[in-house]
Structure formats: C-alpha cells, structure tokens
Amino acid sequence: MARFYHAHRIDLQKCDGQMKCMRSCPTQAIRVKNGKAAFSEDLCVDCGTCLSACQSGAMVPITDPLEDFSKFKYKVVVPAAVLYSQFDSSVHPYIIHKALKKLGFDEVVDLNFSTAVLGNVLMKYLSTYKGPLPLISSHCPALIRLIQVKYPELIKHIIPLDVPRELTAREIRKTLPKKLGLKPEEIGITYIASCPAKIVSIKQPAEKTKSWFDGVLSIKDVFSLLYPHVLTIKENFDESEVPDDFSFSISWARLGGIINAVKMENWIAVSGLDHVMKVLDDIENSRLRNIEFVEAMTCMLGCIGGPYNVENAYIARANIIKQSIKHETSIEVDEDEISRNYDKGYYFFENAILPRPTKYFDTDLVTSIKRIKERDRVYQKLPKIDCGCCGAPTCLAFAEDFVRGETELSDCVILAQKLSNS
Amino acid sequence: MEIKKIQEILEASVISGEGILESKIEHIYASDLMSDVLAFGKADSILLTGLATQQAVISAHMAEFKGVVFIRGKIPRDGSKDFAANHQLVLLSTNFDMYDACIKLENSKTEKPSPSQKLIEPKKSEEILLSQDFKIDGSDFTSAGSVSTEIKSILKKIGFDPKLIRRIAISTYEAEMNVVMHADNATVTLSVTPQYIQVIFEDYGKGIPDVEKALQEGFTTATDEMRAMGFGSGMGLPNIKRNSDELEIESEVGKGTKLQIKFLI
Numbered sequence: 001m002a003r004f005y006h007a008h009r010i011d012l013q014k015c016d017g018q019m020k021c022m023r024s025c026p027t028q029a030i031r032v033k034n035g036k037a038a039f040s041e042d043l044c045v046d047c048g049t050c051l052s053a054c055q056s057g058a059m060v061p062i063t064d065p066l067e068d069f070s071k072f073k074y075k076v077v078v079p080a081a082v083l084y085s086q087f088d089s090s091v092h093p094y095i096i097h098k099a100l101k102k103l104g105f106d107e108v109v110d111l112n113f114s115t116a117v118l119g120n121v122l123m124k125y126l127s128t129y130k131g132p133l134p135l136i137s138s139h140c141p142a143l144i145r146l147i148q149v150k151y152p153e154l155i156k157h158i159i160p161l162d163v164p165r166e167l168t169a170r171e172i173r174k175t176l177p178k179k180l181g182l183k184p185e186e187i188g189i190t191y192i193a194s195c196p197a198k199i200v201s202i203k204q205p206a207e208k209t210k211s212w213f214d215g216v217l218s219i220k221d222v223f224s225l226l227y228p229h230v231l232t233i234k235e236n237f238d239e240s241e242v243p244d245d246f247s248f249s250i251s252w253a254r255l256g257g258i259i260n261a262v263k264m265e266n267w268i269a270v271s272g273l274d275h276v277m278k279v280l281d282d283i284e285n286s287r288l289r290n291i292e293f294v295e296a297m298t299c300m301l302g303c304i305g306g307p308y309n310v311e312n313a314y315i316a317r318a319n320i321i322k323q324s325i326k327h328e329t330s331i332e333v334d335e336d337e338i339s340r341n342y343d344k345g346y347y348f349f350e351n352a353i354l355p356r357p358t359k360y361f362d363t364d365l366v367t368s369i370k371r372i373k374e375r376d377r378v379y380q381k382l383p384k385i386d387c388g389c390c391g392a393p394t395c396l397a398f399a400e401d402f403v404r405g406e407t408e409l410s411d412c413v414i415l416a417q418k419l420s421n422s
Numbered sequence: 423m424e425i426k427k428i429q430e431i432l433e434a435s436v437i438s439g440e441g442i443l444e445s446k447i448e449h450i451y452a453s454d455l456m457s458d459v460l461a462f463g464k465a466d467s468i469l470l471t472g473l474a475t476q477q478a479v480i481s482a483h484m485a486e487f488k489g490v491v492f493i494r495g496k497i498p499r500d501g502s503k504d505f506a507a508n509h510q511l512v513l514l515s516t517n518f519d520m521y522d523a524c525i526k527l528e529n530s531k532t533e534k535p536s537p538s539q540k541l542i543e544p545k546k547s548e549e550i551l552l553s554q555d556f557k558i559d560g561s562d563f564t565s566a567g568s569v570s571t572e573i574k575s576i577l578k579k580i581g582f583d584p585k586l587i588r589r590i591a592i593s594t595y596e597a598e599m600n601v602v603m604h605a606d607n608a609t610v611t612l613s614v615t616p617q618y619i620q621v622i623f624e625d626y627g628k629g630i631p632d633v634e635k636a637l638q639e640g641f642t643t644a645t646d647e648m649r650a651m652g653f654g655s656g657m658g659l660p661n662i663k664r665n666s667d668e669l670e671i672e673s674e675v676g677k678g679t680k681l682q683i684k685f686l687i
Contacts, residue, residue: 150578153588195529284588285595286661360579365687368580369551369614378461381484400579403462409457418457419480 004041005060005204005350007196008051012036015058020203021050022393026273027385031401032391042358045145046272047298048307059149061196061308064215066103066225072179072188072214078168079192081253082303083219086311089322091230094242099229100249103222105190112249114167116331119261120338121161121347126262126293134268134283134291135159137258141201142298143276144353148206151280152355157294160349162207164252165191165198167347169212191216193298194306208350233387234334249399254320255302257294265416272300320406383414423447425489425512430467431530432516432523434491438503447488452524456481463487467510467623469524474498476505484511493520546573552580552614558601560624560627568600570594573612573621580614586685589665590619593683597623603644604628605678616668619685637663637671 017035030041030050037058047284051059068076072306077100084093088202097108129135138144142188162170169189191213193199199218202211251257256269268291271277276296282288299305304316311319341347361371379399390411392398401407410416426443428450429436436443451463452470456477459469465486471478474496475521482490483505489512493497494510500637506513516523554576556569574591578584605627613620630636639660663669668684 103437151583281574282567284574284591285567285570286592287567287595355584357578357581357584359581365580365618366551366580372576372580374461381460393489402457409460415460418484420476 004044005200006039006041006044007199007203008046008048009060009062010037010039011058011060013073014056015017016056019388019391020053020055021059022391023388023391024049024053026277027146028393028397030393031406033201043149043288045142045149045298046195046200047113047142048196048274048344049147049273051196051307061218061220063199063218063221066221068215069188069190070104070223073186074107074117074154074176074182074188075105076107076109076176076189077103077192078109078111078172078189078213080165080194080198080219081110081115081250082304082316083192083222084192084248084250084310084323084399085253085304085316085319086219086223087230088319090115091234092239092242093248093323093327094246095230095233095304096226096236096369097246099226100222102229102233102399104224107213109168109172110248111164111168111252112247112331113333114132114164114372115249115252115261116173116333117338118161118164118167118347119258120335121335121342122159122262124254124338124342125161126264131158134288134294136283137293137295138207138297139163139252139258139295140197140297140303140351141206142195142197142273143296144206145197145200145356146276146298147280148353149358150277150358151284152357154280154283155355157283158353158375160207160352161347162349166208166212168204173212173394188214191215192219193217194219194308196307197298206353214304219306220308220310243421247330247331248323249328250320250323250328254317256295259293262293264293266291267295269295270306271297271302271305273298296367360400370405375399378402378409381409381415383395386416387414389413425468426513427530428491429514430522431526432491432514434514434516435657437492437497437513437515438506439489440509442510442512445488445498446477450524450527451487452520459485459487470520472520476502478502479505479511479513481512488512489514490530491516491523492615537548547617550613551616552576552612554612556610556612558598558608558610558623558625560602560604560606560608560625562602563645567595569610570598576612577619582619584686585687586619590685593662593665593685594621596597596661597621597681597683600658601627612661616687618687621683623681623683624678625680626678629677629679630673631670632671633673635673659674 001084015036017032019032021037022030025070026049027043027045029040030037051142084096099106138159138161173184174188176187190203190337193216199216202213245385255271259267259269270276276298301313301317305313362367382395382399384395386394392401424444424446430610433589447466447468449464449467451467454458454473455566459481467487468489468491469482470491470493472493475498479490479502486630491514495515497518499644511686540659570591575586577587605625608625611622618664634642639657662683666683667686669683673679
C-alpha cells in the first residue's frame with residue numbers, strides 16, 4: 001500500500017534489530033519483528049528521527065543520484081540556506097557557489113530573494129487574517145505531515161502560503177527558459193535538502209500536484225563532494241571577485257527567523273518533535289488563544305538540526321549568526337509586483353492540505369470502542385515498563401497491536417516468563 | 423452457577439479442588455488459545471479447553487478464573503495439579519468434546535432459567551459503550567490539561583470526527599482548568615454511547631454562587647496570579663457552552679459543582 005511516499009527505506013541486510021529507531025519514533029510507526037525493523041507508511045511523518053537514531057546504517061535515505069541531472073541541458077541548483085551553516089564564517093558564501101558549479105551545476109540560485117518576497121507576503125496575509133488563531137508556519141514539511149496525521153483539526157491553522165524553496169523553483173521555471181532560449185524541460189532544477197521531509201515534499205507535495213523541482217539531493221550527499229572544492233577555492237579566494245549583485249541572507253534558516261521577518265507581537269517559536277507536539281496539543285485544547293503565530297520546526301533548533309546535516313546543530317547555529325553579521329546583504333523587493341501577484345493568489349497553496357487521520361482500528365464505532373476496551377484489558381496484564389523487547393515501543397502500543405491481531409501475547413518476554421515459571 | 427453443577431452437566435471427573443466445588447462462577451469461556459483467555463476472559467469464569475498443559479492452568483489463574491474443564495477426557499500433567507491446589511483452582515475432566523460440552527452447558531441454561539441468567543448481560547449497560555474515570559487535583563497547574571489530553575487521545579484512537587474531538591478537547595480543557603483553579607479535586611467520567619459522548623466533571627470545592635453570571639463571557643473570579651499565567655479570562659463556561667450540545671450545571675456553594683457536558687455524535 002504505497003499511498004504515501006517516504007524518502008527512506010530500511011536495509012534489511014544492515015538492520016541488526018537494535019530498536020533505536022523504534023524507541024525514537026514520535027508517532028510509534030516502527031515495529032521490530034524477528035530482529036528486523038519495519039515502519040508503517042500511514043503513520044510515518046518523515047521527521048527523520050529514526051535516521052539519526054540508527055547506528056547500523058540500516059535507515060537509508062532515498063535521494064536522486066547526482067548523475068541523474070546530466071540529462072538536462074542547463075542545470076540549476078537551489079541549496080537550502082542551511083547548507084551555508086555547515087561551513088564556518090571564514091568561508092564566504094560565494095566560495096560555496098563556485099564549489100557547487102565545480103560539481104557540474106551551471107547556476108546556483110539561493111532562497112534569499114523568495115524569502116524576502118514571502119516575508120512581505122506573510123505580513124500582508126497576517127494583516128487581513130480573520131480566522132482561527134494561532135496561525136502555524138508552513139515551512140516545515142514534517143510539521144505539515146504531523147498535523148495531517150495526528151492533528152487534522154489544526155490544518156486550518158496552517159498558513160496557506162507557499163514556501164521559499166518552491167517559490168524559487170517556480171520563478172526559475174518562469175524566467176530562465178526565455179532568458180536562455182531553452183525549452184522549459186531542458187532546464188533541470190535540483191534542491192539540496194537538510195531532511196527527508198523536504199525530499200518527500202518535493203517527491204509527493206501535500207499542497208500541490210507536482211513540485212517545481214526536478215530532483216533533490218541531501219546535504220550529506222553533496223557535502224563530501226563539495227568540501228574538497230571549497231578548500232581549494234578558499235586558498236586563492238579574494239573577496240573582490242564577488243560580483244556586485246551577489247546577495248546573501250540566511251536568517252530564516254534559524255529558528256525564529258520568520259517571526260523576525262514579519263515583526264509579530266504575540267508569537268512563539270518551537271522546535272523538536274516532542275515540544276512541537278506539546279504545543280499542538282495545547283492549540284487543540286484552545287490553550288494558546290493569546291498567541292497569534294507559531295513558528296514550529298520538528299527538528300531540534302530548526303532546519304540546522306535536520307538529519308542530513310553534517311555539522312553539529314549548535315555549531316551550525318553559531319555559524320549562521322556569524323555569517324549574518326559578516327556577509328548578509330539587504331534585498332530589495334518590488335512591493336507593487338508582490339501586491340499584484342498576491343491579489344491573483346500567486347503565493348498561495350495550489351491545493352488545500354488534506355487530513356490524513358490514522359485509522360487505528362479500521363472498523364465501525366461500536367467495534368472500535370470494543371477494541372479500545374480490549375486493549376485496556378490487555379494493557380492491565382502487561383508489565384507496563386515499556387522495555388520494547390516485544391518489538392513494540394510501549395506496552396500500550398503492544399496491547400493495541402495485539403487487539404489488531406498483529407502480535408501474540410507470548411511475544412511479551414515478561415508475560416511469557418511468568419507463564420512458564422509460575 | 424456452582425462449579426458442582428457444571429461437573430454434573432458434563433459428567434466430569436474431578437482432578438483437583440474437590441473441596442471447593444461449591445464456589446460460584448459467572449461466565450464460561452471456551453478456547454484453546456491462551457492469549458485469548460488472558461485478553462478476553464472475564465474474572466470468575468470457568469475455562470473449557472483442549473489444551474492439557476500447565477500453561478492452560480496458569481493462564482486461567484492469571485485471568486482470575488475459578489477453574490478449568492479439560493475436554494475429551496484429557497488430564498493435564500502432574501505439575502498442573504499442584505499448581506491448581508496451591509491457587510484454589512478446580513480442575514475437571516469431561517469425555518465430551520468441545521462442541522458437545524458447550525451445547526450441553528448452553529441447553530442447561532435455557533432449560534432452567536435460574537441464576538445462570540446472569541450469563542446474559544443486562545440490556546441497560548449495552549447502551550454505554552465506554553465509560554472511564556479520571557481524577558483531577560485542584561491547584562495542580564503542572565499537570566493541568568493532562569486529563570483533557572488523555573480523553574482526546576482515546577477519542578482519536580476510536581476514530582471520531584476530528585471536528586467533534588476538537589470541540590470536546592476545548593470543552594474538557596476549560597472544565598479541567600476550572601477545577602484546577604477553583605476546586606479541591608474532581609472526578610471526571612467519560613462515557614460514550616452510540617448517540618452521544620458525555621463528560622461529567624464532579625468537583626468538591628467552593629461551588630458557583632450564581633451560575634447565570636458565571637455563564638457570561640468575561641466574568642471571572644480568577645486571581646491576578648492565575649490571569650498572569652494566561653488562565654481565568656472568564657471564557658471557561660461560555661466556551662464550554664458554545665462547544666457542546668448540552669450543558670447542565672448543578673452547584674452548591676461550599677460543596678462543589680457538577681458539570682454534565684454532552685456532545686451528539
């Protein structure tokens with residue numbers, strides 16, 4: 001049942017059943033049976049926690065091979081702003097542009113222009129917004145998926161504006177073919193992502209029929225190829241070779257960056273999945289009614305905490321701050337054009353985000369309630385220590401699996417021991 | 423029904439528990455699958471099984487059964503007998519097979535509709551599909567919201583409409599906060615029927631002197647400290663009223679308040 005695309009798979013040869021992924025999964029999507037992990041496609045929200053947790057290299061990211069892009073006549077790469085945070089501030093961002101071109105890309109386009117435009121658009125949207133509060137940022141695709149799966153009633157709180165990466169690719173698609181005299185399909189646009197969720201959002205977007213990107217790489221894939229070039233270029237680099245029109249901005253890559261851009265008054269910025277879930281629970285209970293805007297990122301510290309980064313998230317954060325001071329340039333946007341596009345609905349989601357509520361017991365109401373009661377009865381008989389030896393993350397999850405007929409009570413090692421010894 | 427009666431119907435021999443044949447059972451459960459016995463068997467039952475091992479006896483004990491009948495003349499191994507004797511379990515052995523034994527017991531029930539009628543659950547309780555209690559402590563701001571979150575997760579698991587769950591989440595959260603702010607403690611009862619979901623908050627505390635007034639938006643008796651924490655904006659009861667289909671409030675000053683909130687499915 002491949003209803004939902006996921007950007008990782010489990011290499012069963014490498015999986016040695018350590019259960020680290022199972023214990024770390026925030027939606028309890030993973031079970032370990034006969035020493036091998038498997039995940040539920042319905043429950044997985046692509047947060048990538050399992051990829052960071054796995055010590056055996058069995059959680060394999062699915063990305064496009066770099067060679068795949070050679071089929072395009074003109075290759076454009078759009079790096080996530082986080083890519084720059086993987087280098088310390090002595091590396092001028094222009095060096096990274098040059099190094100990316102060494103990998104075979106013809107042009108490097110940053111997110112900074114779209115970010116500036118969307119900051120402006122966001123302020124416009126907020127100033128006339130009358131719906132339920134707080135609004136939730138739409139930037140983190142794992143957050144969107146988490147809301148679709150576990151908090152479907154909060155979909156209407158998500159700001160329905162497109163994100164910088166998609167807007168950037170869309171603009172490239174619109175202007176570049178004319179400029180170069182090429183057919184649109186001759187231009188390949190690639191994104192470099194910091195997490196599996198962004199890859200999924202490009203392969204199977206929640207808010208549009210098709211992404212504006214042709215492919216996607218991970219920072220991890222690119223970094224090892226990029227780094228030697230960065231070192232060589234840096235040796236002979238002179239800042240005077242940076243073109244006058246080179247602009248750089250990285251502030252949205254930091255948690256709280258969006259809030260800073262839109263100058264809201266009552267806001268919170270939250271990161272890390274368990275903290276995000278706590279906040280979403282509070283919003284569902286109407287507890288945060290005095291808050292107007294929630295910037296939420298499922299990775300700790302925001303995108304710099306993404307599993308495909310190579311640098312420690314705290315060092316990356318320090319890098320961002322230093323780079324902002326050293327290299328940031330101001331970006332001018334055409335407000336009239338933005339207004340015209342805004343009125344045409346240009347910046348909004350193409351399709352509405354649909355709920356993806358989990359059917360725990362795919363039955364009618366009465367039967368589901370019966371199952372819940374059975375689950376609770378079984379749970380009472382379990383040791384309640386969440387040891388995980390049965391292959392389910394908690395005793396309650398095990399009881400649930402049992403009433404769904406997916407496990408045997410004797411799979412509980414403690415119960416089995418009691419049965420054979422008492 | 424007394425176990426002795428079952429022994430007579432099934433013409434069974436007694437393997438263990440000769441002295442406790444008068445003990446009464448409430449249900450009969452027939453299965454060879456011990457996980458089912460553990461999961462679905464009710465306390466004070468007798469087990470009919472073809473599994474003549476010690477595991478059957480131990481499972482029956484863990485499920486709080488009073489005895490085991492082995493079918494087709496089976497006798498469990500020695501250890502079982504000692505275990506049964508130590509744990510007050512009756513062990514019987516009948517020559518009937520599982521099907522015939524069940525039929526025999528079923529027929530005996532219809533012939534003499536005596537105490538065995540208890541085997542059929544009373545009609546009334548069928549209406550309530552689920553009923554669960556929770557406790558809230560007054561002034562416990564650290565765990566405030568946990569009961570409403572738990573109720574929400576139960577309803578989500580069952581698979582109710584997210585819109586309905588949201589209304590219930592908001593109402594129960596407000597009611598829970600009211601208890602935390604104003605009462606000593608409370609019991610919360612969640613019940614689900616095919617027609618509606620009801621949540622009852624029954625608290626012991628100072629009570630509401632004027633319910634009409636408390637239902638007005640913005641009316642609050644919260645302290646400044648509470649308001650500084652973001653609570654007590656005087657929207658609690660009005661919010662519950664707005665989000666529920668029926669709200670009944672009974673309150674006695676100095677004793678407590680009972681809130682009955684109903685949501686139609």
